Every structure is written in C-alpha cells, then in structure tokens.
Amino acid sequence: MGGEVILKTVDIWKWFGKVLALREINLEVYRGELLVLLGPSGSGKSTLLRIIGGLEFPSRGRVYMDGEDITFYPPYKRDTSMVFQSLALFPHMTVYDNVAYGLKIRKVPKDEIDRRVDEILELVKIRELRDRKVTQLSGGQRQRVAIARSLILNPKVLLLDEPLGALDLKLRKELHVELKRLHKEVGNTWIFVTHDQEEALTLADRIGIMNSGRIEQIGDKWDVYERPSKMFVADFIGETNIIQGSIKKAYKDYIVIDWRGIELYVPFIEGCEGSKEIYLSIRPENISISKT
DSSP states (O other): OOOOEEEEEEEEEETTTTTEEEEEEEEEEETEEEEEEOTTTTHHHHHHHOOOSSOOSSSSEEEEEEEOOTTOGGGSSEEEEOOTTTTTOOOTTTTHHHHHHHHHHHOOOOOHHHHHHHHHHTTTOOGEEEEEEEGGGGHHHHHHHHHHHHHTOOOOOEEEESSTTSOOOHHHHHHHHHHHHHHHHOOEEEEESSSHHHHHHHOOOOEEEETTTEEEEEEEHEEEEEESSSHHHHHHOOEEEEEEEEEEOOSSSEEEEETTTTTEEOOOTTTTTTTTTEEEEOOGGGGOOOOO
C-alpha cells in the first residue's frame, strides 16, 4: 500500500530515566490505511502510540501530521483520538453521554450532537443501548462505546492501544470483523497496537514489527509473513523452520544454497550478494512430503 503520507515520525528516541524505550523510529503512515504495530510486551509499541497522540513527548526526533510539526503539541491540539485497553468510560453516565462527551466539551450545538451520536451508534450497532449506563453493558458492548466515543470526533488518525486485550477469544474474533468493517466505512487512518499475531494479520493493511524499541520491518502483512527481512521477524510471526546454509552460487533470478550437502534453489534474495552464510525460513504450509 502507498499513497499520501498523513503522519510521519523522524528519528524518534525515548528514554525513561536510563531506560531506552524507543530508538531511531522513522515511520510513514498513509492516509486511510490501517497500520498495525505488532510486537512482544516491552517492545515500545504503546510508547510510540502515546508519542503520536501527545501523551508522551520524545526525547529526540520529530512528529509531523500533514506536514505540520506536532511534536510537542498537547493531545487536544492534535487531530487524533485514542482508544485504550482499559476503555476509561464514565461509569455513572449513559452510553449517549459517554459518546457525546467530546462534542459537549467542544460546545457543539445540542441538535448536532444528537444527530451525530445516533449516526455513530448506528454505525457500531449499539443504537438500542443509547440510554443504558455503561455498567449495564457487556465487555463487547463497552468496547463499541469506547470506539464510538473516539470516532465521533472524526479524527484524522485514530489510535487504538490493544483495545481488545481484555476480551475473550470468541468475542475478539467477532470484533475483528466489525473493526474491519468500521474502518472501511469511516475511511480515516487507524494505528492499532497489539501483541496478537492473528489479530494483526486479520486487521492490517500494513504491519510494523517492533522489538526492543525498534521497528524491525514494516510492510504489507503478507510480505512481512512471507519475506521477513530479519531473523526476529521470521521467528516471531507464525510458525517456521529456520535452517542455516551457505551460498554456492548466485544468479540473476535465483541462488543455490548448500544445506548439509543438499543443493537448494531459491528465488534471488535482495542483499545476499557477497554473503557466504544464509538463514532460510520455511513455513510448515510450504513443506510437502512425497514418495520418491
């Protein structure tokens, strides 16, 4: 996926005291895409999301939205909205009041608030719950309220920090379908943080793999899965078999690899020129066994 860049980070570093949380983060996010940041706990995903949303400031580097430097803008001056894992809904308020809260703060006229709340509740399929207290809702329903509350502000970029992490597996899978539909219908840019590989592969237009504060690889989800650029990415995404061999010959379209005396012919790999040793990642679904 390509297109117009809506958000860009340039050489972002972040320290918490002596702990380095992010290093050399250079990221371009395209308008209208759903980008998933995927990685293990402690890889820096949420810290990067919070820097984009203005809840943290970088120790070094810049953040741009539509070409404007927003690095040190507070959250309310950025055209972003965030959905947290903990949801942060107001328990004493109804669904309507929770969803309308941001518009009331912005002093939007009452009739417009009513119209927009009804539209967004219809979109997330909970309009019939309009007058219920959030304490009377299920986990999945509360999640829809949180998403509606962020979407109603019509942000350029919606930030979602593991929003389904507290839900059971069956409900998460159901909401994956709903989130994909919502993103397509709304059409704005989403950045979604998760450690769940299946969730990432289901939702993403592109995936950024993070580890130890770095983005190890970013690209189309199937490129990341089928053509990992680093050992960590190959080992982290899905199940794989990693074997070590040596390059015997390199041609324009393919290379010949020696693995324990067996010659393997594989498509040419960019960057392998001049290398002697190479690691191959072989997915189980790409292996077939037959009689000779």
